Amino acid sequence: MFVELHLGTTDRPVINLLKRLGYGLVALTVGNNGIEEIPTFRRLVITQNSTWKLRMVKNFDIVSVIPWSRFVLNKFISDERIDLITINDINKNTLPTKPQARAMAREGKALEIVINPIINHGEQGLAFLRDLINEYTTVDELMIVISQGINNVTDIRNPRDIIELIHVLSSVNAAPLISDNPYELIVNAMYRRGVCT
Amino acid sequence: MRYVILDVYPSDRVDYVLAELNNWFRLLAGKDAIGVELRVVKKYEIGRVIVGVPNPLVKYLRSAIVIVGRGNDTALVTVKVSGTMRKALAIASSVQYLFHEFQNM
Numbered sequence: 033m034f035v036e037l038h039l040g041t042t043d044r045p046v047i048n049l050l051k052r053l054g055y056g057l058v059a060l061t062v063g064n065n066g067i068e069e070i071p072t073f074r075r076l077v078i079t080q081n082s083t084w085k086l087r088m089v090k091n092f093d094i095v096s097v098i099p100w101s102r103f104v105l106n107k108f109i110s111d112e113r114i115d116l117i118t119i120n121d122i123n124k125n126t127l128p129t130k131p132q133a134r135a136m137a138r139e140g141k142a143l144e145i146v147i148n149p150i151i152n153h154g155e156q157g158l159a160f161l162r163d164l165i166n167e168y169t170t171v172d173e174l175m176i177v178i179s180q181g182i183n184n185v186t187d188i189r190n191p192r193d194i195i196e197l198i199h200v201l202s203s204v205n206a207a208p209l210i211s212d213n214p215y216e217l218i219v220n221a222m223y224r225r226g227v228c229t
Numbered sequence: 230m231r232y233v234i235l236d237v238y239p240s241d242r243v244d245y246v247l248a249e250l251n252n253w254f255r256l257l258a259g260k261d262a263i264g265v266e267l268r269v270v271k272k273y274e275i276g277r278v279i280v281g282v283p284n285p286l287v288k289y290l291r292s293a294i295v296i297v298g299r300g301n302d303t304a305l306v307t308v309k310v311s312g313t314m315r316k317a318l319a320i321a322s323s324v325q326y327l328f329h330e331f332q333n334m
Contacts, residue, residue: 186304188304193307196295200288
């Protein structure tokens with residue numbers, strides 16, 4: 033079963049297509065839904081201009097942050113409300129350093145790579161993706177999660193093809209990054225929020 | 230040889246997709262793709278196509294599928310990879326087009 037943590041639409045045909053491709057869980061980054069076809073979680077994405085949304089954490093199942101500098105990342109790594117650090121651009125200046133990545137692993141934060149905006153940069157994006165995966169898979173205990181970043185039908189790809197792409201780029205077995213790891217992340221987040229006590 | 234069944238949306242972009250797929254396939258496979266041609270086995274009007282590729286190069290074709298169509302509002306999804314042409318043709322003619330719900334929108 034595959035898990036998509038970055039779904040930006042509630043269109044029924046898109047959800048049905050994801051289900052046919054083997055997705056069993058999704059996390060929505062937009063509004064609320066009433067989607068019945070697939071178990072859905074609500075996800076809050078914190079960006080530079082939306083840090084005030086951290087007050088609304090209790091209404092969401094997963095909270096992620098897109099870091100805009102390494103300095104703010106230090107603050108978020110030790111913030112108990114955050115589950116995920118998201119990378120969705122090819123800006124090397126906002127990537128966690130190795131010590132920060134080790135701290136993330138210690139604090140139980142996962143690293144999410146949203147591949148669609150990265151691959152949209154063509155060859156440069158592929159090289160960035162390769163470096164990213166090669167660098168962070170060497171950090172012990174750091175949970176890496178890969179999301180597609182789906183906003184409409186043209187963003188959808190078969191997750192088995194994504195596994196092949198990651199394998200071709202970096203020789204890493206990406207199957208857990210797109211299925212087991214995000215599943216585990218959701219379970220951990222639910223326990224942390226006290227849903228499953 | 231492996232046979233990859235692909236669904237393309239919108240259905241009139243099949244030729245564009247095949248040309249792009251060939252470019253990215255060659256870029257990813259490098260020297261392994263020398264002397265190798267992607268073989269288009271059959272095109273269906275609904276937007277489905279079967280592409281034949283040598284066994285060791287399937288991974289490059291599947292990787293190229295992830296990259297193709299971006300920036301041009303084209304969706305491309307692998308339906309199935311089959312080991313024989315007969316099975317691929319049977320699957321392609323029996324499995325519902327994955328984007329059927331989008332066609333009437």
